[in-house]
Amino acid sequence: MLKSISEIFNLQHPIIQGGMVWTSGWKLASAVSNAGGLGVIGAGSMTPELLDEHIAKLKKVCSKPYAVNLPLLYSKIEDQIAVLEKHQVPIVISSAGSPSKYTARFKDLGMKVIHVVSSSKFAQKAEAAGVDAVVAEGFEAGGHNGREETTTLVLVPKVVDAVDIPVIAAGGISDGRGMAAMFALGAQGVQLGTRFALTHEASSSALYKQLGLEAEEGATALTLKELAPVRLLKNTPFFEEIQQAYQNQATPDQLRQLLGKGRSKKGIFEGNLQEGELEIGQVCGNIDSVLSAKEVVEEMVLEFEAVMKYFKGI
Numbered sequence: 001m002l003k004s005i006s007e008i009f010n011l012q013h014p015i016i017q018g019g020m021v022w023t024s025g026w027k028l029a030s031a032v033s034n035a036g037g038l039g040v041i042g043a044g045s046m047t048p049e050l051l052d053e054h055i056a057k058l059k060k061v062c063s064k065p066y067a068v069n070l071p072l073l074y075s076k077i078e079d080q081i082a083v084l085e086k087h088q089v090p091i092v093i094s095s096a097g098s099p100s101k102y103t104a105r106f107k108d109l110g111m112k113v114i115h116v117v118s119s120s121k122f123a124q125k126a127e128a129a130g131v132d133a134v135v136a137e138g139f140e141a142g143g144h145n146g147r148e149e150t151t152t153l154v155l156v157p158k159v160v161d162a163v164d165i166p167v168i169a170a171g172g173i174s175d176g177r178g179m180a181a182m183f184a185l186g187a188q189g190v191q192l193g194t195r196f197a198l199t200h201e202a203s204s205s206a207l208y209k210q211l212g213l214e215a216e217e218g219a220t221a222l223t224l225k226e227l228a229p230v231r232l233l234k235n236t237p238f239f240e241e242i243q244q245a246y247q248n249q250a251t252p253d254q255l256r257q258l259l260g261k262g263r264s265k266k267g268i269f270e271g272n273l274q275e276g277e278l279e280i281g282q283v284c285g286n287i288d289s290v291l292s293a294k295e296v297v298e299e300m301v302l303e304f305e306a307v308m309k310y311f312k313g314i
Contacts, residue, residue, distance in 0.1 A: 003166070004166065004188055005133060005166050005168060005188045005189035006189075008112065008132055008133065008166065009038060009065055009091060009112060009132075009133075010065050011036065011037065011038055011065060012036030012037075013035075013036045013037050013297060013300075013301055014168075014188060014189030014190065015032075015036075015037035015038070015179070015189070015190060015192065015297055015300060015301075016037060016038040016040065016067075016093075016114075016135075016168060016189060016190065016191040016192070017029065017032040017037060017038065017039050017040045017191070017192060017193075017196045017293070018040065018042075018069075018170065018191050018192060018193030018194075018196065018197075019040040019041065019042035019043070019044070019067070019068070019069020019093055019095075020042050020142075020143060020193050020196075020197055020204075020279075021042055021044045021045035021143070021264050021265075021268065021279075022042075022045045022203060022204060022264055022265055022268040022269035023042065023196075023197045023202045023203055023204045023268060023269075024040055024041055024042035024069070024196075024202070024203075025041065025042075025054055025203045026041060026054040026055070026057040026058040026061075027201040027202075027203065028196060028199065028201040028202050028203065028293060029041045029054075029058055029062075029066055029067075030057075030058045030061050030062040030066070031199075031201045031292065031293035031294060032196065032293045032297065033058075033062050033064040033065060033066045034061075034062055034064060034294070035293055035294040035296075035297040035298065036064075036297060036301075037297050038065060038066065038067055038091070039058075039062070039066045039067070039293075040066070040067045040068065040069050040093060041054050041055060041058065041066070041067070041068045041069070042069045043068050043069060043070050043071070043074070043080055044069065044070075044071045044074065044096075045264070045265065045269075047076070048076055048079035048080055048082070048083050051068070051080060051083050052083045052086070052087075055068070055083065055087045055089065056087070059087065065090050065091060066089075066090065066091070067089070067090070067091035067092060067093050067114070068084055068089050068091075068092055068093070069092075069093045069094075069095060070084070070092055070093070070094050070095070071094075071095050071096040071097065072094050072095065072096055072097025072098065072099070072101065072102060073096045073097045074096075077102075081102070081105070084106075084109070084111070085109050088109075088110065089111060090110075090111060090112060091111060091112045091113075091114065092106050092111050092112075092113055092114070093113075093114045093115070093116065093135070094106075094113065094114070094115045094116070094131075095115070095116035096116075096144070098125070098129075099113070099115040099125065099126045099129040099131055100125065100128070100129040103115070103126075103129040103130045103131055104129075104130060107130060112132045113130070113131045113132055114131060114132060114133045114134065114135060114168065115129070115131045115134050115135070116134070116135040116137055116170075117134050117135065117136060117137070117159065118136075118137055118138075118145070118146025118147075118148060118150065118155070119146065119148055119150065119155070119158075119159075120155075120158040120159050120161070120162035120163075121162075123136065123159045123162050123163050123167075124162055124163060126163075127163045127164065127165050131165065132165065132166075133165055133166040133167065133168055133188075133189075134159065134163065134165065134166075134167055134168065135167075135168045135169075135170050135191050136152070136155050136156050136159040136160075136167050136168070136169055136170065136187070137152075137155075137170040137171050137191070138150060138151045138152025138153070138154070138155045138156070138169075138170065138171030138172060139151045139152070139155075139171065139222070140152055140171040140172030140231075140281055140282040140283060141170055141171035141172070141193060141231065141281050141282075142193055142194050142197075142220070142231045142279050142280040142281035142282075142284075143193070143230060143231060143279040143280075143281075144228050144229065144230050144279075145222055145229045145230065145231055146229070147225065147229055149222065149229075151171075151172075152169060152170070152171040152172050152173070152182075153181075153185070155171075156169045156182060156185045156186065156187050157185045157186055160185065160186030160187065161186075166188040166189065167186065167187050167188060167189075168187060168188065168189040168190060168191050169182035169185070169187035169189070169190050169191070170190065170191035170192075170193070171281065172281065172282055172283045173190050173191075173192055173195070173283065174192060174194065174195040174283045174286050174287055175195075175286070175299070175300055175303055176299070176300045176301065176302065176303025176304035176305070176306070176307055177303060177304075177307055178190070178283075179300060179303075179304045180304050180307040180308055180311075183304075183308075192296075193281055194212070194280055194281035194283050194284050194287065195283065195287060195296055196293060196296065197209075197212065197280070198212045198213065198284070198287050198290055198291075199290060199291055199292060199293045199296060200290060200291070200292050200293075201292065201293050203269065204268050204269065205268065205269060205270060205271030206271065207271035207273070208267065208268050208271055208278060208280075209290055211233060211236075211278065212233070212278075212280055212284045212287065213284075213287060213288060213289070213290065215233060215280070215284040215285055216285050217282075217285040218285070219233060219234055219235070219284065219285060220232060220233055220234060220280060220281070220282050220284065221234050221239075223239075223242055224242065224255060224259065226252040226255055227252065227255055227256055227259065230277070230279060231279060231280065231281060231282070232277050232278055232279055232280070233278040233279075233280050233284075236267075236273050236277075236278055237273055237274050237275075238263065238267070238273070238274070238275060238276060238277050239277070239278075241258060242255075242258065245258055263275070263276055263277040264276070264277055264279055267279075
């Protein structure tokens, strides 16, 4: 019989926080884990030294399971892995690369492994590589996204049918109703990015959080597909620059030059709207308050249980 997400990763609630750049530091990760979910430190925006610092700080205030999100294409991945080994990190969530290269190594180090996928084909490859579970992340999600533009509602059941390991749904989920919907599709857990990015413990800037709350449906767009598809908040100076570049029929090299380096740090972490990009999911249109991570988890669980109880009574 297939083990549940909660059993495999020793969680009170099958709610996983996304490992977002410039947002998912030790404060957010420890708050989510202490609330019974799975907190995640996002290593994508950290040097090995900074990652070491964040893990050490988390371990001082949290004795529950936590994870580190590790993009596999990171240039200093060997140094990152050394940090994970040093701290005996219990769970690694890999993304942005082939899981076949590192999964066996993570397992040899005693880590549980989750891999993020955007298609059933990639999910099968992750299963063959030996991962414990996959995150099926749909087109609605913020930040970097799959090129296929498959929505979560379509992706999750396809992945569930394609693999024999647990599936965690991601993209467009912010509350217990969304969680119940994903369970109806066969998922055993959910991953939330934007909802946790708009919490008190998230290291995203106050301006980023404010604009996220003010966003309505249709406020985001997936762009820069020629480089690496990324979902951004529209109506910001940098997004308008991108739109103008497309109108001028910019080449991929010109788009790459426009993007430059450090755009996500400037936008998300520093709140610099002139030069920065604001990566955020479509679900920001459903969020109207900044809560604590604990409040997000508790409200989500209560709503999920109420929805499930309602359908059992029909």
